[in-house]
Amino acid sequence: MTLINRDAKTIWHPYTQHFMARPPLPIVRGEGASLYDEEGNRYIDAVSSWWVTLHGHSQPYIVERVAAQLKKLDQVIFAGFTHEPAIALAESxxxxxxxxxxxxxxxDNGSTAVEVALKMCVQYWFNKGQPRKKVLxxxxxxxxxxxxxxxxxxxSAWTSPFDNFLFEVVFIDTPTTANLSDLKGIISSHAVDLACFIYEPLVQGSAGMLMYEAPALDELLAHCRQEGVLMIQDEVFTGFGRTGKNFAxxxxxxxxxxxxFSKGLTGGTMPLGVTTCCMQIYEAFLSEDKMKTxxxxxxxxxxPLACTAALASxxxxxETEAxxxxxxxxxxxREFLQQIKDHxxxxxxxxxxxxxxIEWKTVSGTSYFSELRNLLYDYFLDKGILMRPLGNVIYILPPYCISDADLNRIYSEIRNALELY
Structure with a gap:
């Protein structure tokens, strides 16, 4: 029985409408920026396998470090115990x-890293005897x-089945020079009730790689600090070099x-999430009252294995090479953008x-459920390139080891697709 048949009998895949989805592609090996299926066909991983693979697949140094750690300590409870990989990673x-x-x-992942961050901020105010009920x-x-x-x-459509179960949030637009004054006013009007402000810095990934400028965000954050609103910076996606600097x-x-943090934290080798905080928050949990834990x-x-992988990554x-x-x-x-921006x-x-x-023009406008999504996905996969369009938006987010030849091949196929769809 083939991998596809075995998969169809047993697996429920994420973000997949199995009634109409094309069969999953069986991948048996990865190396660098390449993935190989069971027939030996090569695919360029243009999206770092859902944004996680920083240095390439099966990166030798990470493999070596994890293998050595596996021979020493694979797992230990972390309540009441500690170990060198966790300490070294925290220090690093x-x-x-x-x-x-x-x-x-x-x-253990980005979503739970966010859950912890929210709980830290909400309980911070609870522990101080000043409960706050809203999030920005x-x-x-x-x-x-x-x-x-x-x-x-x-x-969105993703959350609509659960809307009655979701807690109250004050939503605002991303900042621009034009709307900053209004956004500051909204924050000030809710400040006494806000436990925290959570945001994706500079790039809203799943929304279609929507981008905004650092100076406007900086001014908004400075206003939050002035109003005493705690700030959670979600760098699950943007961390570890994605924005051109180590962190947004x-x-x-x-x-x-x-x-x-998560995604690229371990170089894409295994699940791990991290939430970091300042001493002000940590100290609000130090108490003779156990209920403030x-x-x-x-x-x-x-x-220990995941911490070792992250430390190696x-x-x-x-290093200079990365x-x-x-x-x-x-x-x-940047060069490719200039070449195609007027298409x-x-x-x-x-x-x-x-x-x-790159956002395609469509009659219906930007939509995650655009029919163009499947056309573009199939087109690039058939050309040996793994893309995962966000509706009518395609993006390139490669492992850092990708060759210029592979980058140029991706660019070339995007030009070809623009002439077809």
């Missing part, structure tokens, strides 16, 4: 984050699929109180760092 990560980030809490977030945001993360994400925070003067955890919290990220590759991709994207089928093209997004 805090060393490259904004200075006020001083404590690390481990989880951006329209069109996406922070995960668990209930807290859904609550602070933009309301590196573009900002005003730094957050809490930060969330942060009651959150997972069986695989700070798994950060080491690779900070940093030069990031800038090479940024430069290539008659393009509604918009935008770029931040290693992320470039």
């Amino acid at each position: 990560l805090l060393a490259i984050l904004p200075d006020q980030q001083q404590k690390v809490f481990y989880t 977030a951006f329209n069109n945001g996406y922070h995960g699929d668990t209930f807290g993360a859904m609550s602070v994400s933009g309301r 925070a590196d573009y900002l003067v005003t730094k957050p109180d809490v930060m969330c 942060l009651f959150h955890g997972h069986s695989f919290t700070a798994n 950060i080491e690779l990220l900070l 940093q030069e590759n990031i800038q090479r991709i940024c430069s290539s994207h 008659h089928r393009i509604a918009a093209v935008r770029q931040t760092g290693t992320i470039i997004a």
Whole structure:
């Protein structure tokens, strides 16, 4: 029996309408920016396998480090115990984050990293005897699929079955020079009730790679600080070089109180989430009253293998080769943007760092459920390129090791697709 037949008998895939979806592609091997199916066909991974694979598939250094760790310690409960990989990773990560980030809490994915961040901020005010019931977030945001993360994400067809279960959120638009004054007014009017403000910095990924400018965000964050609103910066997607710098925070003067990480954290090798916070928040949980404890955890919290993979990935990220590759991709994207930006089928093209997004013109406008999505997905897959269009928006978000030849092949096929659809 083939892998596809075995899959069809047993598997329910994410974000998949199985009634009409094409069969999944069986992948048996990955190397660098390439994936190979069971027949030996090669596919360029243009989206880093859902934005996680920083340095390429089966990266030798990460593999070596994880294999060595597996022989020493595979797993240990993290309540009441600790281990070297978790400590070393926390030290390494805090060393490259904004200075006020001083404590690390481990989880297992981006959504749970966000859940912890929200619970930290809500309980911070509870522990101080000043309960606050609302959260501030951006329209069109996406922070995960668990209930807290859904609550602070933009309301959409994805969340509509659960709307009655989601908690109250004050939604605002992303900041521009034109709307900053109005946004500040909204924040000030709700400030006494706001537990926190959660936001994707610079790029709203799942919304269609929507991008906005750092100076406007900086001014909004400064206003939040002035009003005493805690800030959660969700860098699950933007972290570890995606924006051209190690973190989107590196573009900002005003730094957050809490930060969330996952996706590229382990270089795409295994699940791990991290929530970091400042000492002000951590100290609000220090008490002789046990009820002021942060009651959150997972069986695989700070798994030694995942921590080892993340530590190895950060080491690779900070090396000259990775940093030069990031800038090479940024430069290539900028050149390609200039070449295609005036094409008659393009509604918009935008770029931040290693992320470039091309929005096709459609009669129905931008929509995740655009019929163009499947046409473009099939077109690129048939050409040996893994793309995952967000409706009528395609994007390139490659592993940093991708070759210029593969980048140019992707660009070439985008030009061809623009002439067909």
